Amino acid sequence: MNDEHEALIVTGDVDDPHAGVDEPLLFDRIDALRVLRASSNEEKGALLEEIGGSGKVEQEIVDQLSKVKPLWQPDEFPEAHRMAMRSLEVLDRNGSRNAKLPPMGPLKPIAQYIVQQLTRWIVKGYVNGLVTNLRKLYERREANSIWGSPAQVLLRRARINAEQVEQGFKGNPVGVPTFLLGGAILSTILSTIVSLISAALDTTLGVVIAGVVVVLLLGSLSWAALYAAAVARRRIRLTTDQPIQALYDTIGAAGDPPRDQSYNFAVIAIVLLVLAVVVIPPLAYLVYDNATS
Template identity: 65%
Template sequence: MFDTAALTSASGSAPTAADEPELLDRIDALRVLRADTPEERERLLEEIGGSGKVEQDIVKELSKVRPLWQPQLFESAHRHAMRSLEVLDRNGARRAPMPPIGPLEPIASYFVQQVTRWIVRGHQNTLATRVRKLYERREANSAWGSLERTMLRRARIDAALVEAGLKGRQLGLPAFLVGGAFISGTASIIQGMVRAAIGSRLGVILTGVGIALVLVALAWVALYAAAIARRRIRLSTDQSMGALWDTVGAAGTPPKDESYNFAIYAIVLTALAWVVIPLAVWMLFRNTQEPSGTFMGPS
């Protein structure tokens, strides 16, 4: 039985069929469905979604109608931005000094350089593309024959040329290493070795330790390369791109590089390495432990 007293309205009477629309109106989804006009439906959706930083940024950027916030500084900021891309392209992927790790130093240096090149090349390509698109849209936003349109058209041509020159393979590996045949062949060899190792107790231990060492090495390479790339990007492009975005105005912030994401990858790989060895030991005693206490019946 329902407690009718709990359902009593503020006036002391129980809810009636006439009160049902008011109860349904409290459910946001039903309010949208029951809207009579498209305008009312849009208004209800905006009320449900609320307003946050993104909505505030939209209003703020639309309120600044000038194509260039500081046109007197734009050409200088553009030149510095293009120069910073040149410097990053020339120096961003160079070999970095390695910590003393003995005979492994040349191998570690090679892989650190490749990951650093991946981060740097990807970021500079993203910067060049974003700058070119920003110029295109602000040029379309400027008045015909205005000084801003002329400056933006020249800068857009420069940015398109620089973007075309920077595009290329981010990872500096030989072509045969990134081919499908090499990758599939290597995967088949590794799979065969793992299958052969699982058959013995020593093989399981060696396989687990080997995988853990590989994961730790990959984590170290990712973290060290991310730190190098972040420092070189900060020295080369962060300040000049920030000044360009400020000069253009109402354009958000410059794109970020992937160094932070690679640091997260390193943490994940390290965590996996700590899981692999216990998992291998568990598999060892689960798959190779012989049953004990077997009862031998009469013959």
């Protein structure tokens, strides 16, 4: 029996489970190299789609392409457009006004100014981006409308309105003159701060004082950013969230409306708070320890 088995091995008559099967080369198993080796653009595209798969975004692309009407609800579009413009006007007028703050004693005017500027930054940035987004959306839907159709006439009027008000809504998101932000005054202030920090780090007491000041400053900025984000989100929700969503619904297949930056500001506030509580005290201790050793 053993002799027969050895003979089969020598003669190659043993059944090979992989015999007759064309194994792909290693290069053919690597997706990136398969794309490079493709002979036509169609084959390359098919391979890329196979690699990328399909997800929510791809489903939304197909869904939006399947809805070919430039206006999904043309009868309701004029009213939705007017309400959206009205909500933008109200938000632009009231969004950056002073917010009600808790009792803070003599520090309240300073805190109120900082919160107002941060709130203005969020609201103005949102309004600027939203009105531009609407103007572009109207332009593109007008471009794929049948010329002279009721939808094209409605979109043309709305696009002209958006162009007219866009420049009026644009503005400096920070209520500080531009020459202060980029001129000699800002450079002087920054130079003074750097000089004070350098002088403080030369002494042990200065290091301690600088550490306490930085912690208090970061903690205060964290609170101001979080409070401003909450105020801006509330005002945007009260004014534009529902009208803009209704407008997008009447247009149809336009995706989601732009979002404001209040959530990002809240994240920044949390990061500043973590820096103030977790990072700065150990760092100040290390500087103090090196200075005394």
